[in-house]
Amino acid sequence: MFSVSCAPDVVPVAVTHQTTPALWPIRALSRSVTSRGGRDGDVSRWGVGKKKKKKKKSRSRSSSIIREAEHNVEPSCCSIRSNMLSMSDFVSGGSYEQCRETADWLLSNTQVRPTVGIVCGSGLGGLAEMIKDPEIFKYSDIPNFPRSTVHGHAGRLVFGTLKGKPCVCMQGRFHLYEGYPIQKITLPMRVFKLLGVETMIMTNAAGGLNQDYKVGDVMIIKDHINMPGFAGVNPLAGPNDDRFGVRFPCMSDAYDRELRQLAHDVASELGYSHFLREGVYCVLGGPSFETIAECRMLNRLGADAVGMSTVHEVIVARHAGMRCFALSLISNRAVMDYDSQEKANHEEVLETGRQRAEQLEKLVSTVVSRLEHNNNNF
Numbered sequence: 075m076f077s078v079s080c081a082p083d084v085v086p087v088a089v090t091h092q093t094t095p096a097l098w099p100i101r102a103l104s105r106s107v108t109s110r111g112g113r114d115g116d117v118s119r120w121g122v123g124k125k126k127k128k129k130k131k132s133r134s135r136s137s138s139i140i141r142e143a144e145h146n147v148e149p150s151c152c153s154i155r156s157n158m159l160s161m162s163d164f165v166s167g168g169s170y171e172q173c174r175e176t177a178d179w180l181l182s183n184t185q186v187r188p189t190v191g192i193v194c195g196s197g198l199g200g201l202a203e204m205i206k207d208p209e210i211f212k213y214s215d216i217p218n219f220p221r222s223t224v225h226g227h228a229g230r231l232v233f234g235t236l237k238g239k240p241c242v243c244m245q246g247r248f249h250l251y252e253g254y255p256i257q258k259i260t261l262p263m264r265v266f267k268l269l270g271v272e273t274m275i276m277t278n279a280a281g282g283l284n285q286d287y288k289v290g291d292v293m294i295i296k297d298h299i300n301m302p303g304f305a306g307v308n309p310l311a312g313p314n315d316d317r318f319g320v321r322f323p324c325m326s327d328a329y330d331r332e333l334r335q336l337a338h339d340v341a342s343e344l345g346y347s348h349f350l351r352e353g354v355y356c357v358l359g360g361p362s363f364e365t366i367a368e369c370r371m372l373n374r375l376g377a378d379a380v381g382m383s384t385v386h387e388v389i390v391a392r393h394a395g396m397r398c399f400a401l402s403l404i405s406n407r408a409v410m411d412y413d414s415q416e417k418a419n420h421e422e423v424l425e426t427g428r429q430r431a432e433q434l435e436k437l438v439s440t441v442v443s444r445l446e447h448n449n450n451n452f
Protein backbone atom coordinates (compact mmCIF):
# COMPACT_ATOMS: atom_id res chain seq x y z
CA MET A 75 0.00 0.00 0.00
CA PHE A 76 2.85 2.40 0.81
CA SER A 77 5.29 1.30 -1.84
CA VAL A 78 6.24 4.80 -2.98
CA SER A 79 9.94 5.44 -3.51
CA CYS A 80 11.38 7.49 -0.71
CA ALA A 81 14.46 9.19 0.55
CA PRO A 82 16.23 7.34 3.34
CA ASP A 83 14.60 7.74 6.74
CA VAL A 84 11.44 9.06 5.19
CA VAL A 85 7.72 8.78 5.64
CA PRO A 86 5.94 8.07 2.36
CA VAL A 87 3.86 10.96 1.09
CA ALA A 88 0.86 8.71 1.07
CA VAL A 89 1.00 8.52 4.84
CA THR A 90 2.06 12.01 5.86
CA HIS A 91 0.00 14.15 3.56
CA GLN A 92 -3.17 12.31 4.14
CA THR A 93 -2.93 12.58 7.87
CA THR A 94 -4.39 16.05 7.73
CA PRO A 95 -4.63 18.15 10.89
CA ALA A 96 -8.30 17.25 11.25
CA LEU A 97 -7.30 13.65 11.76
CA TRP A 98 -4.37 14.26 14.04
CA PRO A 99 -6.11 14.40 17.38
CA ILE A 100 -7.84 11.12 16.64
CA ARG A 101 -4.72 9.44 15.33
CA ALA A 102 -2.55 10.84 18.06
CA LEU A 103 -4.93 9.77 20.79
CA SER A 104 -5.14 6.27 19.44
CA ARG A 105 -1.37 6.25 19.18
CA SER A 106 -0.87 7.38 22.72
CA VAL A 107 -2.63 4.33 24.03
CA THR A 108 -1.15 1.97 21.48
CA SER A 109 2.27 2.79 20.19
CA ARG A 110 4.97 5.41 20.22
CA GLY A 111 6.77 3.82 17.34
CA GLY A 112 10.33 4.58 16.27
CA ARG A 113 12.17 7.76 15.39
CA ASP A 114 10.35 10.64 13.78
CA GLY A 115 9.45 9.84 10.25
CA ASP A 116 8.92 6.18 11.07
CA VAL A 117 5.75 4.85 9.50
CA SER A 118 5.37 2.38 12.34
CA ARG A 119 4.50 5.30 14.61
CA TRP A 120 1.08 5.33 13.06
CA GLY A 121 0.68 1.66 13.77
CA VAL A 122 0.64 0.64 10.12
CA GLY A 123 0.69 -3.14 9.86
CA LYS A 124 2.12 -3.88 13.31
CA LYS A 125 -0.98 -4.67 15.27
CA LYS A 126 0.37 -7.48 17.44
CA LYS A 127 3.34 -5.58 18.88
CA LYS A 128 1.38 -2.44 19.73
CA LYS A 129 -0.03 -3.44 23.09
CA LYS A 130 3.32 -4.43 24.57
CA LYS A 131 4.92 -1.12 23.53
CA SER A 132 2.17 0.98 25.06
CA ARG A 133 2.87 -0.31 28.54
CA SER A 134 6.64 0.04 28.39
CA ARG A 135 6.57 3.53 26.85
CA SER A 136 3.71 5.27 28.60
CA SER A 137 5.93 6.79 31.26
CA SER A 138 8.26 8.27 28.66
CA ILE A 139 5.29 9.86 26.92
CA ILE A 140 4.34 11.59 30.16
CA ARG A 141 7.95 12.60 30.80
CA GLU A 142 8.18 14.18 27.37
CA ALA A 143 4.89 15.93 27.79
CA GLU A 144 6.21 17.63 30.91
CA HIS A 145 9.07 19.13 28.91
CA ASN A 146 7.11 20.24 25.90
CA VAL A 147 4.56 22.86 25.04
CA GLU A 148 1.04 21.53 25.09
CA PRO A 149 -0.90 21.30 21.88
CA SER A 150 -2.90 24.50 21.94
CA CYS A 151 -5.29 23.74 19.11
CA CYS A 152 -7.12 20.78 20.58
CA SER A 153 -8.25 19.65 23.96
CA ILE A 154 -6.03 16.68 24.63
CA ARG A 155 -4.82 15.86 28.10
CA SER A 156 -1.27 17.11 28.46
CA ASN A 157 -0.05 13.99 30.18
CA MET A 158 -0.99 11.95 27.15
CA LEU A 159 0.64 13.86 24.32
CA SER A 160 3.63 16.06 23.69
CA MET A 161 4.66 18.42 20.93
CA SER A 162 6.81 15.70 19.45
CA ASP A 163 3.74 13.51 19.09
CA PHE A 164 2.50 15.94 16.48
CA VAL A 165 5.65 17.32 14.92
CA SER A 166 7.49 14.83 12.78
CA GLY A 167 10.58 16.99 12.39
CA GLY A 168 11.07 20.64 13.24
CA SER A 169 10.30 20.51 16.96
CA TYR A 170 12.10 23.10 19.05
CA GLU A 171 14.24 20.44 20.71
CA GLN A 172 15.33 18.93 17.41
CA CYS A 173 16.14 22.31 15.90
CA ARG A 174 18.02 23.33 19.03
CA GLU A 175 20.07 20.16 18.92
CA THR A 176 20.94 20.73 15.26
CA ALA A 177 21.75 24.41 15.79
CA ASP A 178 23.95 23.63 18.81
CA TRP A 179 25.79 20.96 16.85
CA LEU A 180 26.47 23.41 14.02
CA LEU A 181 27.48 26.21 16.39
CA SER A 182 29.98 23.93 18.03
CA ASN A 183 31.44 22.92 14.67
CA THR A 184 31.85 26.32 13.03
CA GLN A 185 33.00 29.76 14.09
CA VAL A 186 30.70 31.45 11.57
CA ARG A 187 27.68 33.22 13.06
CA PRO A 188 25.46 33.78 10.03
CA THR A 189 22.94 36.60 9.73
CA VAL A 190 22.00 35.68 6.16
CA GLY A 191 20.57 32.33 5.09
CA ILE A 192 20.44 31.22 1.47
CA VAL A 193 18.61 28.31 -0.17
CA CYS A 194 19.73 27.30 -3.65
CA GLY A 195 17.17 26.00 -6.12
CA SER A 196 17.51 23.28 -8.74
CA GLY A 197 20.72 23.77 -10.68
CA LEU A 198 21.45 27.00 -8.82
CA GLY A 199 23.88 25.66 -6.23
CA GLY A 200 26.74 27.61 -7.80
CA LEU A 201 25.86 30.45 -5.47
CA ALA A 202 27.44 28.45 -2.66
CA GLU A 203 30.74 28.44 -4.57
CA MET A 204 30.93 32.21 -4.10
CA ILE A 205 31.19 31.84 -0.36
CA LYS A 206 34.61 32.75 1.01
CA ASP A 207 36.43 30.58 3.57
CA PRO A 208 33.76 27.92 3.26
CA GLU A 209 33.11 25.42 6.00
CA ILE A 210 31.09 22.62 4.49
CA PHE A 211 28.85 20.05 6.16
CA LYS A 212 27.24 17.21 4.29
CA TYR A 213 23.55 16.95 5.17
CA SER A 214 24.11 13.33 6.05
CA ASP A 215 26.51 14.40 8.82
CA ILE A 216 24.17 16.95 10.43
CA PRO A 217 21.92 15.68 13.21
CA ASN A 218 18.22 15.66 12.28
CA PHE A 219 18.85 16.94 8.75
CA PRO A 220 17.13 15.19 5.87
CA ARG A 221 19.20 14.23 2.82
CA SER A 222 18.96 15.65 -0.66
CA THR A 223 17.60 13.14 -3.15
CA VAL A 224 17.11 15.33 -6.23
CA HIS A 225 19.59 15.78 -9.08
CA GLY A 226 20.84 19.37 -9.00
CA HIS A 227 20.71 19.57 -5.18
CA ALA A 228 24.15 18.75 -3.80
CA GLY A 229 23.12 18.25 -0.17
CA ARG A 230 25.69 20.43 1.55
CA LEU A 231 25.43 23.22 4.09
CA VAL A 232 28.06 25.88 3.48
CA PHE A 233 29.07 28.43 6.11
CA GLY A 234 31.32 31.38 5.32
CA THR A 235 31.11 34.95 4.11
CA LEU A 236 29.46 36.33 1.01
CA LYS A 237 30.66 39.81 0.18
CA GLY A 238 31.80 40.10 3.76
CA LYS A 239 28.49 39.01 5.27
CA PRO A 240 28.46 35.91 7.46
CA CYS A 241 26.09 33.47 5.87
CA VAL A 242 24.90 29.90 5.72
CA CYS A 243 23.86 28.42 2.41
CA MET A 244 21.85 25.32 1.61
CA GLN A 245 23.32 23.83 -1.52
CA GLY A 246 20.21 21.82 -2.18
CA ARG A 247 16.77 21.92 -0.60
CA PHE A 248 14.08 19.42 0.33
CA HIS A 249 10.75 19.02 -1.42
CA LEU A 250 7.42 17.54 -0.42
CA TYR A 251 7.57 15.01 -3.23
CA GLU A 252 10.77 13.50 -1.81
CA GLY A 253 8.51 12.02 0.81
CA TYR A 254 9.60 13.97 3.85
CA PRO A 255 7.03 15.28 6.31
CA ILE A 256 6.47 18.96 5.62
CA GLN A 257 7.91 19.93 9.03
CA LYS A 258 11.08 18.09 8.15
CA ILE A 259 11.66 19.86 4.85
CA THR A 260 11.37 23.21 6.58
CA LEU A 261 13.46 22.28 9.63
CA PRO A 262 16.50 24.16 8.29
CA MET A 263 14.58 27.46 8.51
CA ARG A 264 14.10 27.04 12.23
CA VAL A 265 17.68 25.92 12.67
CA PHE A 266 18.82 29.05 10.82
CA LYS A 267 16.70 31.18 13.13
CA LEU A 268 18.40 29.60 16.12
CA LEU A 269 21.79 30.25 14.50
CA GLY A 270 20.96 33.98 14.39
CA VAL A 271 19.89 34.36 10.76
CA GLU A 272 17.75 37.45 10.17
CA THR A 273 17.33 37.46 6.40
CA MET A 274 16.48 34.50 4.18
CA ILE A 275 17.18 34.48 0.47
CA MET A 276 15.65 31.65 -1.53
CA THR A 277 16.09 30.77 -5.17
CA ASN A 278 14.21 28.26 -7.27
CA ALA A 279 13.63 27.12 -10.80
CA ALA A 280 10.04 27.50 -11.97
CA GLY A 281 7.83 27.09 -14.99
CA GLY A 282 6.64 30.34 -16.54
CA LEU A 283 2.85 30.65 -16.63
CA ASN A 284 2.77 34.32 -17.52
CA GLN A 285 2.72 34.45 -21.31
CA ASP A 286 5.04 37.47 -21.33
CA TYR A 287 7.77 35.57 -19.52
CA LYS A 288 10.67 34.02 -21.39
CA VAL A 289 12.94 31.16 -20.43
CA GLY A 290 15.88 32.71 -18.57
CA ASP A 291 13.84 35.50 -17.00
CA VAL A 292 14.33 35.99 -13.28
CA MET A 293 11.18 36.69 -11.27
CA ILE A 294 11.27 38.41 -7.91
CA ILE A 295 8.53 36.68 -5.94
CA LYS A 296 6.12 39.26 -4.59
CA ASP A 297 3.50 36.80 -3.35
CA HIS A 298 2.61 33.14 -3.42
CA ILE A 299 -0.28 30.73 -3.78
CA ASN A 300 0.10 27.77 -1.46
CA MET A 301 -1.89 25.07 -3.24
CA PRO A 302 -1.03 22.24 -0.82
CA GLY A 303 -2.10 24.62 1.95
CA PHE A 304 -5.63 24.61 0.57
CA ALA A 305 -5.73 20.92 1.44
CA GLY A 306 -4.31 21.43 4.92
CA VAL A 307 -0.69 20.73 3.99
CA ASN A 308 0.96 23.62 5.78
CA PRO A 309 4.26 23.38 7.69
CA LEU A 310 2.68 25.19 10.65
CA ALA A 311 -0.23 22.78 10.98
CA GLY A 312 -0.26 21.10 14.37
CA PRO A 313 0.33 22.65 17.76
CA ASN A 314 2.00 26.04 17.63
CA ASP A 315 5.31 26.46 19.41
CA ASP A 316 5.34 30.03 20.71
CA ARG A 317 9.13 29.91 20.97
CA PHE A 318 9.22 30.19 17.18
CA GLY A 319 6.23 32.41 16.45
CA VAL A 320 2.53 33.11 16.75
CA ARG A 321 -0.33 30.72 16.01
CA PHE A 322 -1.68 32.70 13.06
CA PRO A 323 1.18 34.45 11.27
CA CYS A 324 0.36 37.12 8.71
CA MET A 325 1.40 36.28 5.15
CA SER A 326 0.39 39.45 3.33
CA ASP A 327 3.91 40.77 3.86
CA ALA A 328 5.72 37.48 3.29
CA TYR A 329 8.14 38.85 0.67
CA ASP A 330 9.92 41.87 2.03
CA ARG A 331 9.05 45.02 0.11
CA GLU A 332 12.37 46.82 0.73
CA LEU A 333 14.41 43.82 -0.35
CA ARG A 334 12.36 43.55 -3.54
CA GLN A 335 13.03 47.20 -4.27
CA LEU A 336 16.72 46.71 -3.51
CA ALA A 337 16.82 43.84 -6.03
CA HIS A 338 15.23 46.05 -8.69
CA ASP A 339 17.82 48.75 -8.00
CA VAL A 340 20.70 46.28 -8.12
CA ALA A 341 19.38 44.68 -11.32
CA SER A 342 19.14 48.09 -12.92
CA GLU A 343 22.75 48.90 -11.98
CA LEU A 344 23.94 45.56 -13.33
CA GLY A 345 22.01 45.96 -16.58
CA TYR A 346 19.71 43.04 -15.79
CA SER A 347 16.38 44.85 -15.84
CA HIS A 348 15.41 43.44 -19.24
CA PHE A 349 15.12 39.93 -17.81
CA LEU A 350 13.93 40.85 -14.32
CA ARG A 351 10.24 40.35 -13.52
CA GLU A 352 8.13 40.48 -10.41
CA GLY A 353 5.22 38.13 -9.89
CA VAL A 354 3.29 35.45 -8.05
CA TYR A 355 4.73 31.97 -7.47
CA CYS A 356 2.43 29.02 -7.05
CA VAL A 357 3.66 25.90 -5.26
CA LEU A 358 2.35 22.44 -6.06
CA GLY A 359 3.29 19.14 -4.48
CA GLY A 360 4.94 17.59 -7.54
CA PRO A 361 6.81 15.57 -8.64
CA SER A 362 4.73 15.27 -11.80
CA PHE A 363 4.77 18.43 -13.85
CA GLU A 364 1.43 20.12 -14.49
CA THR A 365 -1.08 19.20 -17.11
CA ILE A 366 -2.10 21.76 -19.69
CA ALA A 367 -5.45 22.26 -17.96
CA GLU A 368 -3.69 22.79 -14.62
CA CYS A 369 -1.36 25.40 -16.11
CA ARG A 370 -4.28 27.25 -17.62
CA MET A 371 -6.13 27.18 -14.33
CA LEU A 372 -3.13 28.42 -12.33
CA ASN A 373 -2.55 31.23 -14.77
CA ARG A 374 -6.17 32.33 -14.47
CA LEU A 375 -5.87 32.20 -10.70
CA GLY A 376 -3.14 34.82 -10.89
CA ALA A 377 0.05 32.79 -10.76
CA ASP A 378 2.96 33.89 -12.95
CA ALA A 379 5.23 30.93 -12.23
CA VAL A 380 4.80 27.43 -10.88
CA GLY A 381 7.14 25.22 -8.89
CA MET A 382 7.39 22.67 -6.12
CA SER A 383 9.28 24.50 -3.37
CA THR A 384 10.11 27.72 -1.50
CA VAL A 385 6.64 28.57 -0.16
CA HIS A 386 6.88 26.18 2.78
CA GLU A 387 10.28 27.56 3.68
CA VAL A 388 8.96 31.11 3.49
CA ILE A 389 5.99 30.31 5.73
CA VAL A 390 8.24 28.84 8.41
CA ALA A 391 10.83 31.60 8.08
CA ARG A 392 8.18 34.32 8.36
CA HIS A 393 6.60 32.55 11.32
CA ALA A 394 9.98 32.78 13.02
CA GLY A 395 10.30 36.49 12.17
CA MET A 396 12.95 36.30 9.44
CA ARG A 397 12.77 38.60 6.42
CA CYS A 398 12.35 36.77 3.14
CA PHE A 399 13.45 37.50 -0.37
CA ALA A 400 12.95 34.93 -3.13
CA LEU A 401 13.79 34.65 -6.80
CA SER A 402 12.46 32.25 -9.44
CA LEU A 403 14.51 31.49 -12.49
CA ILE A 404 12.03 30.79 -15.28
CA SER A 405 13.61 27.58 -16.42
CA ASN A 406 10.91 26.50 -18.87
CA ARG A 407 7.58 27.67 -20.17
CA ALA A 408 4.59 25.95 -18.65
CA VAL A 409 2.72 24.30 -21.51
CA MET A 410 -0.67 25.92 -22.01
CA ASP A 411 -1.50 24.95 -25.56
CA TYR A 412 -2.78 21.56 -26.71
CA ASP A 413 -0.98 21.96 -30.04
CA SER A 414 2.38 22.56 -28.37
CA GLN A 415 5.13 19.96 -28.68
CA GLU A 416 6.95 21.34 -25.62
CA LYS A 417 7.34 19.04 -22.65
CA ALA A 418 8.53 20.14 -19.21
CA ASN A 419 11.55 18.17 -18.05
CA HIS A 420 14.13 18.42 -15.29
CA GLU A 421 17.09 18.44 -17.70
CA GLU A 422 15.85 21.66 -19.29
CA VAL A 423 15.36 23.10 -15.81
CA LEU A 424 18.99 22.37 -14.91
CA GLU A 425 20.30 23.61 -18.26
CA THR A 426 18.57 26.98 -17.90
CA GLY A 427 20.11 27.24 -14.45
CA ARG A 428 23.55 26.70 -15.93
CA GLN A 429 22.99 29.43 -18.53
CA ARG A 430 21.70 32.09 -16.15
CA ALA A 431 23.70 31.05 -13.08
CA GLU A 432 26.38 33.70 -13.28
CA GLN A 433 23.95 36.62 -13.46
CA LEU A 434 21.72 35.19 -10.78
CA GLU A 435 24.70 34.76 -8.48
CA LYS A 436 25.85 38.32 -9.14
CA LEU A 437 22.36 39.65 -8.43
CA VAL A 438 22.03 37.76 -5.15
CA SER A 439 25.54 38.49 -3.93
CA THR A 440 25.15 42.20 -4.66
CA VAL A 441 21.84 42.26 -2.79
CA VAL A 442 23.58 40.55 0.13
CA SER A 443 26.42 43.07 0.04
CA ARG A 444 23.88 45.87 0.52
CA LEU A 445 21.95 44.25 3.36
CA GLU A 446 23.81 46.00 6.12
CA HIS A 447 23.15 49.37 4.56
CA ASN A 448 19.49 48.47 4.27
CA ASN A 449 19.42 46.97 7.73
CA ASN A 450 19.40 50.49 9.12
CA ASN A 451 15.88 50.79 7.82
CA PHE A 452 14.55 47.70 9.51
Ligand SMILES: O=P(O)(O)O[C@H]1O[C@H](CO)[C@@H](O)[C@H]1O
Nearest residue numbers: 195196278279382383420423
Ligand atom coordinates in the same frame (compact mmCIF):
# COMPACT_ATOMS: atom_id res chain seq x y z
O1 LIG B 1 12.16 24.59 -6.64
P1 LIG B 1 13.48 24.00 -6.95
O2 LIG B 1 14.11 23.34 -5.79
O3 LIG B 1 14.39 24.97 -7.65
O4 LIG B 1 13.21 22.80 -8.01
C1 LIG B 1 12.33 22.90 -9.11
O5 LIG B 1 12.85 22.03 -10.09
C2 LIG B 1 12.29 20.71 -9.94
C3 LIG B 1 11.62 20.33 -11.22
O6 LIG B 1 12.51 20.36 -12.29
C4 LIG B 1 11.28 20.81 -8.82
O7 LIG B 1 11.85 20.38 -7.62
C5 LIG B 1 10.99 22.29 -8.78
O8 LIG B 1 10.51 22.73 -7.52
Ligand code: HPA
Nearest residue numbers: 279280281380381382418
Ligand atom coordinates in the same frame (compact mmCIF):
# COMPACT_ATOMS: atom_id res chain seq x y z
O1 HPA C 1 7.21 23.77 -15.05
C1 HPA C 1 7.45 23.52 -13.86
N1 HPA C 1 6.49 23.10 -13.02
C2 HPA C 1 6.73 22.83 -11.72
N2 HPA C 1 7.92 22.95 -11.18
C3 HPA C 1 8.92 23.39 -11.96
N3 HPA C 1 10.18 23.61 -11.65
C4 HPA C 1 10.80 24.04 -12.74
N4 HPA C 1 9.94 24.09 -13.77
C5 HPA C 1 8.74 23.68 -13.29
